[in-house]
Amino acid sequence: MSAAAQGTSKAGHGDVASRKKKGPGALATAYLVIYNVVMTAGWLVIAVGLVRAYLARGSYHGLYYSIEKPLKFFQTGALLEILHCAVGIVPSSVVLTGFQVMSRVFLTWAVTHSVREVQSEDSVLLFVTAWTVTEIIRYSFYTFSLLNHLPYLIKWARYTFFIVLYPMGVSGELLTIYAALPYVQKTGLYSVTLPNKYNFSFDYYAFLILVMISYIPLFPQLYFHMIRQRKKVLGHTEDYSKVE
Amino acid sequence: MLLQRKWSTIRNYFNKVEVLDAKTKEQLCFLDKVDPHSTIGDIKSLFYKSYPQWYPARQALRLDPKGKSLRDEEVLQNLPVGTTATMYFEDLGPQLGWTTVFFAEYMGALLTYLLFFFRVPYIYSHTQAFTSSPHSVVTLACVCHTFHYMKRLMETIFVHRFSHGTMPLRAIVKNCAYYWGFSAWLAYYINHPLYTPPSYGELQVKYALFTFAMCEMGNLSIHMSLSNHRVDGFRLRRFPMPTKNPFTWLFFFVSCPNYTYEVGAWVSFTVMTQCLPVAIYTLFGFIQMTIWAKGKHKAYIREFKDYPSVRMAIIPLIL
Numbered sequence: 001m002s003a004a005a006q007g008t009s010k011a012g013h014g015d016v017a018s019r020k021k022k023g024p025g026a027l028a029t030a031y032l033v034i035y036n037v038v039m040t041a042g043w044l045v046i047a048v049g050l051v052r053a054y055l056a057r058g059s060y061h062g063l064y065y066s067i068e069k070p071l072k073f074f075q076t077g078a079l080l081e082i083l084h085c086a087v088g089i090v091p092s093s094v095v096l097t098g099f100q101v102m103s104r105v106f107l108t109w110a111v112t113h114s115v116r117e118v119q120s121e122d123s124v125l126l127f128v129t130a131w132t133v134t135e136i137i138r139y140s141f142y143t144f145s146l147l148n149h150l151p152y153l154i155k156w157a158r159y160t161f162f163i164v165l166y167p168m169g170v171s172g173e174l175l176t177i178y179a180a181l182p183y184v185q186k187t188g189l190y191s192v193t194l195p196n197k198y199n200f201s202f203d204y205y206a207f208l209i210l211v212m213i214s215y216i217p218l219f220p221q222l223y224f225h226m227i228r229q230r231k232k233v234l235g236h237t238e239d240y241s242k243v244e
Numbered sequence: 245m246l247l248q249r250k251w252s253t254i255r256n257y258f259n260k261v262e263v264l265d266a267k268t269k270e271q272l273c274f275l276d277k278v279d280p281h282s283t284i285g286d287i288k289s290l291f292y293k294s295y296p297q298w299y300p301a302r303q304a305l306r307l308d309p310k311g312k313s314l315r316d317e318e319v320l321q322n323l324p325v326g327t328t329a330t331m332y333f334e335d336l337g338p339q340l341g342w343t344t345v346f347f348a349e350y351m352g353a354l355l356t357y358l359l360f361f362f363r364v365p366y367i368y369s370h371t372q373a374f375t376s377s378p379h380s381v382v383t384l385a386c387v388c389h390t391f392h393y394m395k396r397l398m399e400t401i402f403v404h405r406f407s408h409g410t411m412p413l414r415a416i417v418k419n420c421a422y423y424w425g426f427s428a429w430l431a432y433y434i435n436h437p438l439y440t441p442p443s444y445g446e447l448q449v450k451y452a453l454f455t456f457a458m459c460e461m462g463n464l465s466i467h468m469s470l471s472n473h474r475v476d477g478f479r480l481r482r483f484p485m486p487t488k489n490p491f492t493w494l495f496f497f498v499s500c501p502n503y504t505y506e507v508g509a510w511v512s513f514t515v516m517t518q519c520l521p522v523a524i525y526t527l528f529g530f531i532q533m534t535i536w537a538k539g540k541h542k543a544y545i546r547e548f549k550d551y552p553s554v555r556m557a558i559i560p561l562i563l
Contacts, residue, residue: 194433194436194438194439195438195439195440196440197440197443197518198518198519198520199433199434199436199439199440199517199518199519199520199521200433200519200520200521201433
C-alpha cells in the first residue's frame with residue numbers, strides 16, 4: 001500500500017484555504033453573528049440562573065438542577081461549530097474544534113447526565129461556572145469580531161480569564177469524572193461484557209480512567225497554546241481580530 | 245548528446261553547485277567542478293561527504309525553498325539552472341527503507357496475533373494459559389490472518405517496486421502502532437475463552453472463507469500485474485489494464501482493484517469471525533484506502549485523457 005495519494009488530496013485543501021483567507025460571505029457572516037449572539041444570550045441565561053438559584057437557596061450546593069436544561073441545550077448546540085469549520089465559514093481546524101466540543105458534550109451527557117449521583121457534587125458547579133464565564137466572553141468576542149468592532153476589553157478578557165478559568169474547569173471536570181467512577185463500576189453503565197454474539201467488550205469504567213489520564217498530556221498543550229496566543233494577540237496594539 | 249559530451253570535454257565546461265539551507269538560506273556547501281551530466285543523486289553523495297550525518301536518503305534538494313523536491317534521477321544540465329546552480333536543502337530526518345518498514349509492520353501484526361492464539365500467559369486468566377479454543381473457526385481465523393500477512397511480506401520482498409526509497413522514522417512508529425495495536429485488539433477477542441462462533445455456523449464460515457480466498461488471490465493478481473507494469477521504471481506510459489487473468493478484470497470497473505480486494509478480504513474475515521473489532525478495523529482500512537484510491541484515480545484522469553469514464557476509484561459503479 002502506498003501513500004502516493006497524499007499529494008492529490010492537498011490540492012483540494014488549497015482551494016478551501018484561499019477561500020478561508022477571504023473570510024465568510026455576507027450571508028455566512030449574518031448567520032454567524034446570529035449564532036454567536038444566541039450562544040452569548042444562552043450562557044448569560046445560565047449565569048443568571050446560577051446566581052438566582054444561589055440567592056434563593058442561600059448555598060452553592062446542588063445548583064446544577066436549576067440550570068440543567070439550558071446547559072444541555074446550549075452546550076450541545078456548540079456541535080454546530082464543528083459544522084462551521086467543516087463548511088469553511090470559520091477558519092479553524094475541524095479536528096481541533098471537534099475535539100474541544102466533543103469533550104464538553106461528553107462531560108455534559110456521558111458523565112453528568114448519565115450518572116445521577118454526581119449531579120449534587122460541588123465539582124459540577126466548578127466546571128459549570130468556568131464554562132459559563134468562558135463561553136460568555138468567547139461568544140461575545142466572536143460576535144464583536146464579526147462586526148469588526150471588537151472592544152479591547154473583550155479581547156483582553158478572552159485571552160486573560162482563561163489563565164484561571166481553564167485550570168478551574170479542568171479540576172471540576174476531573175473531580176466529577178472521579179466521583180462518577182464507583183457508580184459506573186457498580187452498575188456497569190455503558191459497558192458490554194463477553195460472551196456475546198459480536199465478540200466485543202467495552203468497560204466504561206476503564207474508559208473513564210483513560211480519559212482522566214489523557215488530560216495529563218493534553219491540558220498542558222492546550223494551556224500553553226493559549227498562553228502563546230495571548231502573547232501574540234495582546235502583544236499587538238492594533239485591533240488584530242484573529243478568530244481562535 | 246555525443247557532440248555535447250565532446251564539447252564539454254574540450255571546453256572543460258563544468259557546473260558549480262551551491263547548496264543553501266532551505267530555512268535559514270545560509271550556504272552549507274559549495275561544489276566546484278560538477279559534471280553537468282551528474283544526477284541529483286550524485287550531488288547528494290557529494291553533499292554527504294561534507295555532512296556525513298546527512299546520508300543521501302534523508303536529503304531533500306529543491307530549486308525553490310518551498311517547491312517540490314528534486315528526484316534523484318534528474319540530470320543537472322536538464323534543470324533550469326545557470327552555470328552555478330543554487331539548491332535548497334532540507335533534512336528529512338532519519339529514514340528507513342520501505343522494505344524495512346513493511347517488514348516491521350507486517351511481522352509485528354503477524355506475531356502479535358499468534359501471541360493471542362497460543363494464549364500466552366497474562367493475556368487471559370492463568371487457567372487458560374497455553375490452552376486452545378474448541379472452535380475450529382478460531383484456528384481457521386489464525387491461519388487466514390497469518391496467511392494474509394505472510395502474503396504481504398512475500399509481496400514486499402518479491403513483488404513490489406517502490407518509487408521512493410525511504411520513509412521517515414516517525415511514520416514507522418505510528419504505522420507499527422496501528423498495525424500491531426489493531427492486530428492485538430482483534431486477536432484478543434477471536435482467541436478469547438468466551439468467544440462466540442458465528443450465528444449461522446459452518447455455512448457462514450465456509451462462504452466467508454471462499455470469498456476471503458478469492459479476494460487474496462485477486463489482490464495478489466493485481467499486485468503482480470502492477471509490478472509488471474512498472475518495468476520501465478517510475479513513469480507509467482499507460483494506465484493499468486485488465487489482462488488474461490480474470491481477477492484483473494476488476495480493472496474494467498475500478499482504478500485500484502487491489503484496494504477493492506483488500507477490503508473484500510477483510511469483510512470476509514469479519515463475517516468469518518463475526519467479530520465487531522474486526523469490522524471496526526475493516527472500516528478504518530476502508531476509509532484510508534478510499535482516500536488513497538480517490539487520489540490515484542484523480543491522478544490517472546489528469547494524466548491520461550482517454551481514461552475510461554466507467555471506472556470508479558474503489559467500489560464499482562459507486563465509489
